[in-house]
Amino acid sequence: MxxxxxxxxxxxxxxxxxxxxxxxxxxxxxxxxxxxxxxxxxxxxxxxxxxxxxxxxxxxxxxxxxxxxxxxxxxxxxxxxxxxxxxxxxxxxxxxxxxxPTSAECAVRINLSFVYEKQADEISSQDPDQSQELYDRSLKTLDEAPEECQPKKSEEKQKSEQAKDRVEDKKKGEQAKDDGTDDSDSSGDSQDEDSKDQESDDKSSDGDGKKSEEENSDQSDDSNESEGRSEREKKREELEKRGEDSDRQQQQQGPGGNGGRSSPDKPW
Structure with missing residues (x-):
């Protein structure tokens, strides 16, 4: 029991x-x-x-x-x-x-670079200096990626290179816009100075021959300035077009592209 x-x-x-x-x-x-x-x-x-x-x-x-x-x-x-x-x-x-971990770092850096890039796009017209800093941060984020997570000919390497090219194009386009604004301001100042010089010449007692020579030289200077501006405008338009092409490419590849219709690959 x-x-x-x-x-x-x-x-x-x-x-x-x-x-x-x-x-x-x-x-x-x-x-x-x-x-x-x-x-x-x-x-x-x-x-x-x-x-x-x-x-x-x-x-x-x-x-x-x-x-x-x-x-x-x-x-x-x-x-x-x-x-x-x-x-x-x-x-x-x-x-x-x-x-x-190192194996996942490249995917994180690619998407973080994209975020910096979009932040720069949003403020490019209001604060060009801050926009340039964000573009630089975007490029630095990609440049500091370890080689272990982006071997040659890998998808991560390809995405990183495409993002770099896209950001570089946008950065150059914004710089070209700023340079064009500065050039137009300086050209306007030079034109004001030329008009003032011409008024003083009209008031002077110099002969008609001297006036004609100065007018001819002013016309040649104006033509040179217009040619220089046209070249800068062409360069700026080319960079802007490349930026638009990069945006279209980004919409097909990046996170949120085309309304977020395509998701970036994840390494896990």
Whole structure:
């Protein structure tokens, strides 16, 4: 009888231990599964153009997962960039860059460079100096990418080179606009000076021959200036056209391009 009681007591203890272990295992499995679900859901929703849903899923992943948090920051920042929330995207992608492993760093840098580029585009007409700084930051972000994550002839390398060319074209186009403005101002000043000189010459008692010579020289100077301006205008128009072509290409490739219809590849 005592043996039966001892055996029953042992079975009860074993059953309790198994129940506790089973409950813990179930909770851990549910936690891991839920975390993986939100990590995958953020990418799937982004690919289906559900950018608010992608952002919510990435936020849930960040709340749950203590590991690979760069995935959550990257996915959320990319979704924010797709809808034009560039300031929020900048914060998330910079956070992702700080903790991303080398293998994932290039993808983060490409999207972060895109955000800097779009921020520069938005303020190019209001603050050209700040716009140039953002273009420089965009290029620097790409230039500092480690070789390990962008081997030669890889897709990451190709995307990085395309982004560099696009930003360089935009930067040169903005510089050409600024140079054209400065040139027009200086030419206007020179024309005012020429008109003042001509008035003083009219009031002087010099002969008609001297006046005609000065007028001829002024006309030749004006023709040279007009030729110089036309060349600068042609150069500026060419750079602006290249910038527009780069924008069209960007809409087909970058995050948020064509309303965010194409998602950048992720290395995980």
């Amino acid at each position: 005592n043996r039966i009681r001892r055996l029953w007591s042992r079975l009860r203890r074993i059953t309790k231990i198994n129940l506790i272990l089973g409950t813990v295992f179930t909770l851990v499995a549910a936690y891991v599964g839920l975390t993986a679900y939100f990590g995958t859901a953020s990418q799937v929703r982004y690919a289906s153009n559900d950018f608010p849903g992608a952002k919510k899923a990435a936020t849930a992943f960040l709340r749950l997962s203590p590991l690979q948090r760069h995935i959550g920051y990257f996915n959320r920042g990319t979704a924010e960039a797709a809808v034009g929330d560039y300031d929020e995207a900048q914060a998330d992608l910079e956070a992702a860059l700080e903790i991303a």
